[in-house]
Amino acid sequence: MANSKYEYVKDFEVEDNLMPHTWIVIRIDGRGFTKFSQAHRFQKPNDMDALLLMNAAAVTVVEDMADVVFAYGVSDEYSFVLRKTSTLYQRRASKLISVVCSLFASSYVMNWSKFFPNTTLQCAPAFDGRAVCYPSESILRDYLSWRQVDCHINNQYNTCFWNLVGSGKSTAEAQNILKGTTADVKNNILFDTFNINYNDLPQIFRKGSSIYRKKVERVVKVEDVSGREIKRLKSCVVVEHEDIIRESFWTNNPHILG
Ligand code: ATP
Ligand code: ATP
Ligand code: MG
Ligand code: MG
Ligand code: MG
Ligand code: MG
Ligand code: MG
Numbered sequence: 001m002a003n004s005k006y007e008y009v010k011d012f013e014v015e016d017n018l019m020p021h022t023w024i025v026i027r028i029d030g031r032g033f034t035k036f037s038q039a040h041r042f043q044k045p046n047d048m049d050a051l052l053l054m055n056a057a058a059v060t061v062v063e064d065m066a067d068v069v070f071a072y073g074v075s076d077e078y079s080f081v082l083r084k085t086s087t088l089y090q091r092r093a094s095k096l097i098s099v100v101c102s103l104f105a106s107s108y109v110m111n112w113s114k115f116f117p118n119t120t121l122q123c124a125p126a127f128d129g130r131a132v133c134y135p136s137e138s139i140l141r142d143y144l145s146w147r148q149v150d151c152h153i154n155n156q157y158n159t160c161f162w163n164l165v166g167s168g169k170s171t172a173e174a175q176n177i178l179k180g181t182t183a184d185v186k187n188n189i190l191f192d193t194f195n196i197n198y199n200d201l202p203q204i205f206r207k208g209s210s211i212y213r214k215k216v217e218r219v220v221k222v223e224d225v226s227g228r229e230i231k232r233l234k235s236c237v238v239v240e241h242e243d244i245i246r247e248s249f250w251t252n253n254p255h256i257l258g
Contacts, residue, residue, distance in 0.1 A: 016093040022133035023084055023140040023257075024091065026100045030076030031126040037076075039122050044165075045158030046205045053108060053115040054078065055209050055239050060107035061100055062211050062237050070256050072144055072244065074151040074208035076127075078104065081140065097129040137257055145245040151208040153183075156198065159205075160186050163194045203241040212256050214238045 018024055030036060042050045051073075058071050058078045067086040072079045080100055082088065089095035105127050112121050134140040157178060164174035178186065190196040198206075218234045242249050250257070 018091040018093050018096075018131060019133045019135075020091065021084055022135045023137070024082040024086065024096065025079050025132050025134060025140070025143060026082070026097055026129055027077060027079045027132070028101050028104055028127040028129040031128055033076035036123070036125060040116065040119055044162045045155070046202075048202070048204070049115040051204055051209070053111055055211070056111045056115070057104045057107040058209075058211055059237055059239065061103050062213075064103060065100070069212065070144075071211040072147055072208060073211070074147065075154065077147075079144070079147060081144075093131045097131050101127045101129040140257070141244075141250065148208055148243070148245055152206060155201075155205050156183060156186050159196070159198070159201065160189050163190065163196070167193070207241045207243060210240050210242060210244055211237060212240075212253065214253070215255075 037044075037047070037050065040050075054073055054076070058073055058080075061078075061080060062068050062071050065080075065082075065088070067082045067088050068080045069083050070081040072081075082096070089099070105125060108125055108127075109121065132143075134143055160178055161171075161174050164177060165171060169177070177189075181189075187198050190198055213235050214237075215233045216236050216238070217231045218236075219229050220232045222229055244250075
């Protein structure tokens with residue numbers, strides 16, 4: 001490229017390469033989704049279609065970006081974990097965050113009508129993003145555990161809150177009833193007043209969604225003479241709702257962070 005006298009403006013750019021050999025987590029969060037969820041009549045506290053749409057957008061990101069080895073989502077947020085050795089965009093934070101956010105948002109819009117066939121999208125959804133580096137597998141797992149605990153705490157509170165509101169309490173009354181209550185008290189309110197066993201709620205509400213690659217046996221073709229099925233191991237992206245705090249999830253899937 002020919003130099004011009006304007007070239008010097010490049011010097012104003014700041015370097016934002018993330019620390020090498022650390023796990024990069026890019027967490028995105030829907031902008032103003034309290035309003036967005038009302039405008040599109042999401043069911044409270046958990047609209048299943050809205051969660052499935054978030055998952056579809058996240059699958060696009062995981063499938064598109066080979067360096068994303070794991071993603072965890074709840075409510076209007078998603079965390080994407082990039083492998084430690086990734087050199088994508090020279091690990092430049094602004095590039096990584098902006099590509100993840102825009103890919104996610106465009107896929108969210110592209111998939112909207114699949115999950116909300118009878119609801120017109122009223123406005124262009126946006127997602128903010130941040131990047132954080134975690135230096136060890138154990139801290140990275142603590143990060144993911146933190147998000148899954150948050151999912152549980154919010155879900156338990158919101159399930160109580162919206163059932164109280166549904167039973168005729170005002171939002172202020174419901175808030176007051178739940179103020180300072182322990183998990184046990186909330187479970188009892190759900191069970192005694194609303195006949196809801198918290199553990200019977202769908203796993204996706206209680207545990208959030210995890211996306212990762214898994215080797216799955218697939219029938220590649222059926223032999224025509226003997227009719228025998230030929231199976232091959234194929235890597236595919238799966239969406240699960242497991243407990244990722246437990247050790248067993250990671251020992252059963254050592255390839256994810258390996
Ligand atoms: P900000 O822009 O600061 O993130 P926000 O309004 O998006 O503001 P959050 O703390 O991110 O605030 O909360 C997300 C909001 O979106 C909550 O009000 C939550 O109830 C709602 N929401 C997200 N997903 C769903 C869903 N699947 N079903 C119902 N409501 C949802
Ligand atoms: P990167 O991901 O690194 O940005 P890139 O292929 O997008 O790679 P750019 O330097 O951004 O590289 O170049 C943009 C490309 O898109 C060029 O090849 C340009 O010719 C093409 N392009 C962009 N807008 C138009 C347009 N309106 N008409 C035709 N071509 C376009
Ligand atoms: Mg936010
Ligand atoms: Mg939000
Ligand atoms: Mg949020
Ligand atoms: Mg360009
Ligand atoms: Mg370009």
